[in-house]
Amino acid sequence: MEDMSKATSEFAESVAVVTVKKDDKINAMTAAWAVPVSHRPALVVVHIAPQRFTHDIIMETKEFGLSILAEDQMEVSQYAGTLSGRKVDKFEGDVLKAKPSRVIGTPVLEGCAATMECKLEKAIAMGDHTIFVGRVVSMEKDPEKKPLLLHRGVYYKLGDSVGKYY
Ligand SMILES: Cc1cc2nc3c(=O)[nH]c(=O)nc-3n(C[C@H](O)[C@H](O)[C@H](O)COP(=O)(O)O)c2cc1C
Secondary structure (H helix, E strand, C coil): CCCHHHHHHHCCEECEEEEEEECCEEEEEEECCEEEEECCCCEEEEEECCCCHHHHHHHHHCEEEEEECECCCHHHHHHHHHCCCCCCCCCCCCCCCEECCCCCCCCEECCCCEEEEEEEEEEEEECCEEEEEEEEEEEEECCCCCEEEEECCEEEECCCCCCCCC
């Protein structure tokens, strides 16, 4: 029988890193399943599996940073997305650099295409992930940077424009 779980790889996704902070410890994990849901209020969702170290910290602190990686940050994605904060301090080496947030206590990442500071609105258990709905309380973007993309497990840079939506 066909494996329906493969449907999830058919979407082209930008790659985000979710940051969390509990007491003095900060952690970051890669999440390609992060998308907008509402303009006003500005709401975004990130889908996180319950076994991630990051998961329970968001439940507890009720806030998270969301950093949209730039096309030169594939190493950041692989690093934050293959190690667990349960075992290592991902901010100890040179790969991840934290940047203080303006509104929330949790930092975001340096060098990204955009960063958002989110306060948790709702957590909804759904299938094998939890949907975390965050209200964006502050954001910054670097107009010079383009996002890193992911499709069928392969990273890409944004290609040529083929037309305008607005
Ligand atoms: C490109 C990429 C995308 C990922 N997207 C997600 C995602 O959307 N949701 C999720 O729960 N895990 C995702 N992961 C896996 C987590 O980032 C990974 O399990 C990470 O080590 C969890 O870190 P933590 O235990 O410190 O929270 C992704 C990993 C990579 C490399």
